[in-house]
Amino acid sequence: MxxxxxxxxxxxxxxxxxxxxxxxxxxxxxxxxxxxxxxxxxxxxxxxxxxxxxxxxxxxxxxxxxxxxxxxxxxxxxxxxxxxxxxxxxxxxxxxxxxxxxxxxxxxxxxxxxxxxxxxxxxxxxxxxxxxxxxxxxxxxxxxxxxxxxxxxxxxxxxxxxxxxxxxxxxxxxxxxxxxxxxxxxxxxxxxxxxxxKTYDDAEARVVGHMRGTGQFAGQTGALLVETRQGQRFKLGTGLRSEDRQTPPAIGEWVTYRYRGLTDKGLPRFASFLRIQPDIEKRP
Structure with missing residues (x-):
């Protein structure tokens, strides 16, 4: 894209x-x-x-x-x-x-x-x-x-x-x-x-927190803490670019992520940030 x-x-x-x-x-x-x-x-x-x-x-x-x-x-x-x-x-x-x-x-x-x-x-x-x-x-x-x-x-x-x-x-x-x-x-x-x-699975989750970066990402956002519509939370770091880490999606914003199936706990496997989803109402 x-x-x-x-x-x-x-x-x-x-x-x-x-x-x-x-x-x-x-x-x-x-x-x-x-x-x-x-x-x-x-x-x-x-x-x-x-x-x-x-x-x-x-x-x-x-x-x-x-x-x-x-x-x-x-x-x-x-x-x-x-x-x-x-x-x-x-x-x-x-x-x-x-x-x-x-x-x-x-x-x-x-x-x-x-x-x-x-x-x-x-x-x-x-x-x-x-x-x-x-x-x-x-x-x-x-x-x-x-x-x-x-x-x-x-x-x-x-x-x-x-x-x-x-x-x-x-x-x-x-x-x-x-x-x-x-x-x-x-x-x-x-x-x-x-x-x-699609050629991949995708879904939406709401940003509920920002995780501090370490190592090469020190001083930036290391990962987003997101919550699915089912209330499950997980960290989303893969796929974030340097601009995303410096200016991450705000808490309450919805984002789209790619993944490859679900774990036995129902969490996405190999989740990767794709983009902010602008057409879903933001909630605090």
Whole structure:
């Protein structure tokens, strides 16, 4: 993944404060991880975009954590009062660009022109995912805006075909793939009706402490103490770069880490810091 100077990016995280928070974060549908036994004939497949999830509630554009974003007026002009969601995406390998843009409290037109809103679902539509595909494609076509695109969906017949598609997409710079069960209705929370497919496992944890570094890391952060959503705590040091150690994620920030399976105690094996997750509400 191409990145700007992480030091300047982290400065944006600490200096940025949203003007307002939504009363409650949107109730969104979240994915579990793909398992090899999944019957792929029942699923639609799309690219997993490496951006920031956005939720249009009919009046405001929010992150999944409920932070109100401040795009230029033209970006959402003509959007319906019906909720829809997608990914605020600057292109493959441009995650940090998307983050820096959505953090603006005073929108800069030239920066927001770098983003596309990749629409992938309609939360209030009562139909199956197959029906919602047609509905969101119609919505996007009706809007007729260059920066609002419908996420293409396809189907594969076997695990071998899925593996090849994953290889092709990742080789081209994609983050991975998403699977949606064809007959699934929209629901809040995690579900096996929506699956993410990557070349590695990842998860999110909240920073609850900073461990002092020793040796070559003396005077810096040696590791982050993080807590999973299940309340399990562990140290996360591998993957931190020198900028991360000098200016670590603040306590309460959520971070994404990679890992390779779980120990018998349910802790991630070979956990490695990946990045700050900006679209989850910070908690002290």
């Amino acid at each position: 191409q990145r700007r100077s992480l030091l300047s990016l982290f400065s944006l995280f600490f200096l940025w404060r949203p003007h307002a928070q939504a009363a409650t974060p949107p109730s969104i549908w979240l994915a579990n991880s793909y398992q090899a036994h999944t019957d792929l004939r029942n699923f639609w497949v799309s690219e997993k975009f490496d951006g920031v999830r956005g939720y249009w509630n009919g009046q405001q554009l929010l992150t999944r954590g409920g932070t109100v974003l401040h795009p230029p007026a033209w970006f959402t002009q003509g959007w319906p009062n019906t909720p829809f969601e997608g990914e605020l995406w600057a292109g493959r390998g441009q995650f940090t660009t998307a983050v820096s843009v959505i953090q603006q409290t005073q929108a800069v037109d030239a920066d927001w022109q770098k983003l596309r809103f990749m629409v992938f679902d309609l939360p209030k539509h009562t139909g199956t995912f197959t029906e919602r595909i047609s509905a969101y494609e119609t919505l996007v076509a009706t809007l007729g805006l260059m920066w609002v695109e419908a996420v293409p969906q396809t189907q594969v017949a076997s695990a071998a075909m899925l593996k090849q598609l994953l290889h092709d997409k990742v080789s081209a710079g994609a983050e991975g793939l998403m699977l949606h069960r064809a007959n699934a209705t929209y629901k809040s929370g995690r579900s096996n009706d929506q699956l993410k497919v």
